[in-house]
Amino acid sequence: MQIEIRPESREDIKEIEDVVRTAFTSRDRNDSDEHHPVNKIRKTEAFIPGLSLVALEKDSVVGHILLSKIMVEENGVSASSLALAPISVAPSYQNKGIGSQMIVTALKRAEEMGYESVIVLGHDKYYPRFGFRPASRWNIKPPFDVPDEAFMAVELTDGGLDGVEGTVRYSEAFSG
Numbered sequence: 001m002q003i004e005i006r007p008e009s010r011e012d013i014k015e016i017e018d019v020v021r022t023a024f025t026s027r028d029r030n031d032s033d034e035h036h037p038v039n040k041i042r043k044t045e046a047f048i049p050g051l052s053l054v055a056l057e058k059d060s061v062v063g064h065i066l067l068s069k070i071m072v073e074e075n076g077v078s079a080s081s082l083a084l085a086p087i088s089v090a091p092s093y094q095n096k097g098i099g100s101q102m103i104v105t106a107l108k109r110a111e112e113m114g115y116e117s118v119i120v121l122g123h124d125k126y127y128p129r130f131g132f133r134p135a136s137r138w139n140i141k142p143p144f145d146v147p148d149e150a151f152m153a154v155e156l157t158d159g160g161l162d163g164v165e166g167t168v169r170y171s172e173a174f175s176g
C-alpha cells in the first residue's frame with residue numbers, strides 16, 4: 001500500500017472529520033462536528049498548520065495526526081512543548097503501520113521546525129517504540145489523574161526537556 005503523508009490543506013477538513021470520528025467511534029466515543037477536537041484546536045493559537053498531517057491512500061484521507069502547542073508550568077514558570085493528540089487511522093486501515101508512519105513523520109517535522117519535545121497520553125505498549133518515556137522522569141505531570149506509564153514525553157533534541165517541568169496545560173479546545 002502506497003501511503004503519502006503531508007500537511008493538511010483546506011480541502012482535507014471534511015475527510016479529517018470523518019477519519020477522526022470513525023476511528024474514535026469504534027472506541028465508543030462520538031464527537032459532533034461542532035465539538036470536533038481538531039476543528040476546535042484549528043481555531044486556537046495552539047494550532048500549527050505544518051503539524052496537522054494527513055495520510056493519503058489513492059488521494060483519500062485514511063489517517064490524521066495533530067501536534068499542537070501546550071505549556072508546562074510550575075511555580076509561575078512556564079515552558080512550551082507539543083501535545084500529540086489526537087491520532088486517528090480509519091478502522092479498515094488500522095494495524096498496517098500507518099499510525100507509526102504518521103508519528104515518525106510528525107516528530108521529524110516538529111524537530112525540523114525547531115520544536116524540542118512532544119508529550120502524549122496514550123498506550124504504554126505503543127509510544128515507547130518512537131522514543132517516548134514516562135513523563136514523570138522529567139517531573140512533567142498531567143493535569144488529570146492517569147496511570148504514570150500512560151503519560152509520556154520524548155525529546156526531539158538533546159536536552160529538549162531540560163528545564164521543562166511541572167503540570168501540562170492543554171488548550172481549552174481539548175476539553176469538551
Ligand SMILES: CC(C)(COP(=O)(O)OP(=O)(O)OC[C@H]1O[C@@H](n2cnc3c(N)ncnc32)[C@H](O)[C@@H]1OP(=O)(O)O)[C@@H](O)C(=O)NCCC(=O)NCCS
Pocket residue numbers: 023024027085086087088089090093094095096097098099100101122123125126
Ligand atoms: C492508535 C492508532 C492511531 C494506531 O494506528 P495504526 O496504524 O493502527 O498503528 P500501527 O499499524 O502503526 O501499529 C499497530 C500497533 O499498534 C497497536 N495499537 C493499535 N491501537 C492501539 C491502541 N489503541 N492501544 C494500544 N496499542 C494499539 C497494535 O496492537 C499494533 O501493535 P504491534 O505493532 O505490537 O502489533 C489507530 O489504531 C487508531 O486510530 N485507533 C483509534 C483511535 C485511537 O485510539 N487513537 C489514539 C488515542 S489519541
